[in-house]
Amino acid sequence: MRSWSARRLWLVCLLLVGASCARVPRPAVTRPQDALVALQDTAKLVDDGGVASLRVALGESLIWLRTRPVDHRFVYGPREVTAGELVAALERLRDRLTDGLSSQDVSTAVLAEFDLLESAGGEDGTVLFTGYYEPVLDGSMTRSEEYSIPVLSAPDDLIEVPLEPFAERFASEKVFGRLEGKRLVPYWNRSAIRGGKLGQRKLELAWVRDPVALFFMEVQGSGTLRLVDGTERRVGYAASNGRPYRSIGSLLIQEGAIPKEQMSMQALRAWLAANPTQRDRVLDHNESYVFFRFLPGAAVGSLGREVTPGRSIATDARLFPKGGLAFIQTDHPVKMADGSVQWKPLARFMFNQDTGGAIRGAGRVDVFWGRGPEAELAAGMMKQKGRLFFLVPKPRAVVAVP
Incomplete structure (x- = not known):
């Protein structure tokens, strides 16, 4: 452990967190089950992405989950499942995701193996979606x-x-x-x-x-x-x-440099380019x-596995199950042929494969978009409200052995 002793590490951490190691319940991150009954209609979970990318992202989560002890427990609000149960459910889903499935078929395959839980969201009960990309x-x-x-x-x-x-x-x-x-x-x-x-x-x-x-x-x-x-x-x-x-964006909004409704990564870049004498002060904020x-290959997330454009999300690692399957409903920007930008619905199964310093609480999600102009556009402009669902493996009956 670098140059210091294990005893010194223990003493430092003891001062930081206190001597008590009692089990403390984690904050609830899902709504009660009875609020989810109306959401079991698969038409509300129609995926707008392709099966191939979903299988790729699923495979990356499986590789990481298989490194966990089989009895490691993942918390889904009111539910807990083991790593073994999650791996088994994802393997069964992978087998169902064959080429040529329609969006409706994909939803049906998912809900055959998983139950739906909705994020409780932030203080106002909503979820804010932003984006990130590979510059x-x-x-x-x-x-x-x-x-x-x-x-x-x-x-x-x-x-x-x-x-x-x-x-x-x-x-x-x-x-x-x-x-x-x-x-x-x-x-x-x-x-x-x-x-x-x-x-x-x-x-x-x-x-x-x-x-x-x-x-x-x-x-x-x-x-x-x-x-x-x-x-x-x-x-x-x-x-x-x-x-x-x-956030330097929040700083410039507070200072009146950029109106809140106009704030984006593109607006920040333009302001910093136009105000070079203020650059270091603002960045140091x-x-x-x-x-x-x-990196030897593609971009990796907090699991140490490659993240998949349009299929990987970053959430608060303290609250949501790492590697877990999720579903999001929000909007994303699309550049049209005439150069204008229009907002289109985004409804897609995702995998929780990353986290970030600005992604805190049950009301924040960051969507990974990959690289290129379209990815930069989405990452720079997305700050949309929406809904976040996590899918927890269905309980499976235990057959008694005579």
């Missing part, structure tokens, strides 16, 4: 006058402390910091890191020319570097400094900083 940045493996902004790997003095072993109420919670003597203190914030606090440690994976593009790649969690020789290198999340995520690593 492409111009980069170089060597520093130059043009490429002078470093893409950093994780420093070796960054300490990650999972809190769940010390108190169940801190499930999926972590603390990040660094040692000052025998004390664990918060890690350096964005301003300090940008100012060169880590500059002598040779952490640079590559160099880019646009600090704003790098900032948004941090927000997305992964991206592709298009190098000067024409090749590409994918990078993904390695760690963060543990500082809380703070978000003290969170993401470190990267090179």
Whole structure:
């Protein structure tokens, strides 16, 4: 565990979470069953995606779930299921998802194996959907006058402390910091890191020319570097400094720089480009900083598995079952032939395969869209209300052995 002893880790965590490890019920994340009766009509769950992509996402969840102990329990609001039960149900669903199924057939196949539970949503009972994507940045493996902004790997003095072993109420919670003597203190914030606090440690994976593009790649969690020789290198999340995520969009709305109804990633980029003297101040408002690593293949989520465009979502890992099957109903932007943008319904089965610093509570979902202009459009503009459902395996009768 890096350079410090297990005893020192225990003492730090004891101070952070207290000595009590009593079982504390998790917050309910679903509505009562009796509120779901009218939702069992499969016509309300018609999937607008293709079977092939659904099978791909299902396969990634299965690979991860099979690494869990078979008796590991996943909480679905009022229900709990084991990893073994979830794997078995998904395997049966995979066998049902054959080529050529209609959208209605897909829904029928899902509801043959799963019951439906709806997210309780946020404080107002609604769910806010946003999007994220895989950006492409111009980069170089060597520093130059043009490429002078470093893409950093994780420093070796960054300490990650999972809190769940010390108190169940801190499930999926972590603390990040660094040692000052025998004390664990918060890690350096964005301003300090940008100012060169880590500059002598040779952490640079590559160099880019646009600090704003790098900032948004941090927000997305992964991206592709298009190098000067024409090749590409994918990078993904390695760690963060543990500082809380703070929205620069909210800051500029509060300051009156961008009206709330006009806020989008595209609007943020335009404002920062038009106000270069304000750039560092605004970016440093978000003290969170993401470190990267090179990826051997496609973008991966918090499960360490590849995320599937249009089939993977990020939710609050403290509340919703990792790798679980979900269904969403919301809207997404579509660019028309004449260049205009129209909002179209989005109704689709998804897999819970990622999380994020800004995705907190039962009322937040982030949809992964992949890469390219359409993905960037959806990620930049989506901030739509909608409904989130999780599908829990149906209880199966236990046959008594004579």
